[in-house]
Amino acid sequence: MRTGRTENPLLQIKGLNSWYGQVQILHDVHLQVHPREMVCIIGPNGAGKSTILKNVFGLIAKNQGEILFEGKSIRKMAPEKVVRHGISIVPQGRSVFPSLTVRENLELGAYIRAGSESASIEQDIRKIFDKFPKLKERQHQKAGLLSGGEQQMVAIGRALMIKPKLLLLDEPSLGLSPQMKQVIFEKIVEINRKDGIAVLVVEQNARLSLALSDYAYVLELGHNRLEGDAKRLLKDKRVAKLYLGGA
Amino acid sequence: MSVTAQLIANGIIAGAIYALVALGYTMVYGILKFINFAHGEVLMMGAYFAYTCVNYLGMPIWLALLVAMALSALLGVIIERVAYKPLRYSGRLAPLITAIALSIFLQSMALIIWGSEIRTLRQGSVSKGNEIFGAVITNNQLLIIATTVGVLIILHLFLKYAKLGKAMRAATDNLPLAATIGIEVDKVIGITFAIGSALAALAGVLVGIEQNIEPTMGITLGIKAFTAAVVGGIGNIQGAVLGGFAVGLIENIGIWFIPSGYKDAIAFLVLVIMLIFRPSGILGTKKEEEMGKTESLFG
Numbered sequence A: 001m002r003t004g005r006t007e008n009p010l011l012q013i014k015g016l017n018s019w020y021g022q023v024q025i026l027h028d029v030h031l032q033v034h035p036r037e038m039v040c041i042i043g044p045n046g047a048g049k050s051t052i053l054k055n056v057f058g059l060i061a062k063n064q065g066e067i068l069f070e071g072k073s074i075r076k077m078a079p080e081k082v083v084r085h086g087i088s089i090v091p092q093g094r095s096v097f098p099s100l101t102v103r104e105n106l107e108l109g110a111y112i113r114a115g116s117e118s119a120s121i122e123q124d125i126r127k128i129f130d131k132f133p134k135l136k137e138r139q140h141q142k143a144g145l146l147s148g149g150e151q152q153m154v155a156i157g158r159a160l161m162i163k164p165k166l167l168l169l170d171e172p173s174l175g176l177s178p179q180m181k182q183v184i185f186e187k188i189v190e191i192n193r194k195d196g197i198a199v200l201v202v203e204q205n206a207r208l209s210l211a212l213s214d215y216a217y218v219l220e221l222g223h224n225r226l227e228g229d230a231k232r233l234l235k236d237k238r239v240a241k242l243y244l245g246g247a
Numbered sequence B: 001m002s003v004t005a006q007l008i009a010n011g012i013i014a015g016a017i018y019a020l021v022a023l024g025y026t027m028v029y030g031i032l033k034f035i036n037f038a039h040g041e042v043l044m045m046g047a048y049f050a051y052t053c054v055n056y057l058g059m060p061i062w063l064a065l066l067v068a069m070a071l072s073a074l075l076g077v078i079i080e081r082v083a084y085k086p087l088r089y090s091g092r093l094a095p096l097i098t099a100i101a102l103s104i105f106l107q108s109m110a111l112i113i114w115g116s117e118i119r120t121l122r123q124g125s126v127s128k129g130n131e132i133f134g135a136v137i138t139n140n141q142l143l144i145i146a147t148t149v150g151v152l153i154i155l156h157l158f159l160k161y162a163k164l165g166k167a168m169r170a171a172t173d174n175l176p177l178a179a180t181i182g183i184e185v186d187k188v189i190g191i192t193f194a195i196g197s198a199l200a201a202l203a204g205v206l207v208g209i210e211q212n213i214e215p216t217m218g219i220t221l222g223i224k225a226f227t228a229a230v231v232g233g234i235g236n237i238q239g240a241v242l243g244g245f246a247v248g249l250i251e252n253i254g255i256w257f258i259p260s261g262y263k264d265a266i267a268f269l270v271l272v273i274m275l276i277f278r279p280s281g282i283l284g285t286k287k288e289e290e291m292g293k294t295e296s297l298f299g
Helices: A049-056 A079-085 A102-109 A115-131 A133-137 A148-160 A178-193 A206-212 A230-235 A237-243 B003-032 B039-055 B061-087 B093-114 B139-161 B163-173 B175-180 B185-210 B217-232 B237-254 B260-277 B288-298
Strands: A011-020 A023-033 A038-042 A062-069 A087-090 A166-170 A198-202 A215-220 A223-229 B130-132 B135-137
Touching: A011 A049, A023 A038, A023 A049, A023 A062, A023 A223, A038 A049, A038 A178, A038 A206, A049 A062, A049 A087, A049 A166, A049 A198, A079 A087, A079 B175, A087 A148, A102 A115, A102 A148, A102 B163, A115 A133, A115 A148, A115 A178, A133 A148, A148 A166, A148 A178, A178 A198, A178 A206, A206 A230, A215 A230, A215 A237, A223 A230, A230 A237, B003 B039, B003 B135, B003 B139, B003 B163, B003 B185, B003 B217, B003 B237, B039 B061, B039 B093, B039 B185, B039 B217, B061 B093, B061 B185, B093 B217, B139 B163, B139 B185, B139 B237, B163 B175, B163 B185, B175 B185, B185 B217, B217 B237, B217 B260, B237 B260
Parallel strands: A038 A198, A038 A215, A087 A166, A166 A198
Antiparallel strands: A011 A023, A011 A062, A215 A223, B130 B135
16 A cells, blocks of 8 residues: 555545435445545445445435545535536446547536636647547547447546546446456556546456555445455455455 | 429428427437427517517617527526426426426417417518529528528537537536536526527517417427427437428428418428337437436436
8 A cells, every 4th residue: 555544535435325215225334535545446236336436426316424525525516516626437338428529528528627728728638648549549539439448538538637636437347348448447557656646446347456456445235344455355365255256 | 483493492491490499499308308398489489579679669670689589598598497497307297297388378478468469570561572593582581591591500610619519519418427527517408498499589580570470379380390300300409400491391392292281281290200210310319328328327
């Protein structure tokens, strides 16, 4: 673990309960992400992993508990306000605007930045193109026509356009080929290590995310089950038995 | 004068009006996935606003048009805030029924305020036509076409280049995702209603200059423009324009083959045929993937 878990957390979730209609999905969940840290949430299907991210981003109507970002409560805040605090989300699936071009998708990522600094927005688009050279070639194509992996690059690039302090990623490798999964995760690590952006990633692919994260939370049926240093959890027998297919 | 050219010209003129109105249906549908059946009544109110400005306040017609567009934009925004917004997450049926109620309410309002007599914005005597490609077209009709084309170009540029225009397209693609990048959803929906309503008012005024104004004028025009939006592919901006001209042309050329008393029925025949053979419209695409994604985002 590179960062001490003693400093003030960037994101702090305490005693979070959350419902879809009458069904309670999260039970008294706690979680912390510290500055510059890469944290993953793993666990089987239906554990409530994505629900945590949706709660942070104000996409869940019914919840209780505390969600603090830099010490300020963001629970029940509308998504368009949450993003203004410096949090970006890459939702599950191909979360691009399909009828807009790749370039327009990136430009809109900077929507909350003042229109006057268009030169610096242009500079940041160039940085995204440096990170994902494929996108530069395709910048004038409609995002909906790109491959799944390329769309994921657009979605991540767009999320970086606000220069977030915290990046939330919901199953970024879902539905991608093994090589593309590798590419996407390498980029996520680069964003975390090189750009210093804190990352909270939800993943089905426990082995890959544990190997790359600093800290991990294991969720089961909406409850915190295990947590700790990600590399240590990777070797933990309980984790191996439960989520890594007995490896 | 050639009959074919005249029918085509009439079709283009009618089509221009349908296109203006169809845009309002399709823009609102694109974002909220709901048909604003009170849209035709906004058109009617717009025509009466202009009529009042000209006849009671002595404004020139161009100023009356601008005032009518502004007032109608405001009316559209108020309708959305008061009637539709509280129902945004109440399923599809509730806003639809509300829209029908609103449409009856606005018609009754107009009847109370302006009475049932037929009014018009036509000024002076019927103007002499110009012969263009063998068709006789009046100056007013030329004005209708020129205004429509001008407005369509402005709208196109706005959607393509303006920050808010891009935000509107993003909201049409995926509303919850647009919210996560900071697009103020309520603001974008409000602007969509404002633009759609202003275009409807423009159409209403153009109809008022060319024909008559009455409290029920929004019904037929509204349904035909709705047909145009569906024919072009509901939710698709270019589709609405294409559909508008298509319906206008089919209707006017159609009366060459069948008695003109059936003119209004032609649009509905087109609608039925379209819904059977190509329900997604000329330019519409099935957006199952996007829809699934939208739902997954909301869980």
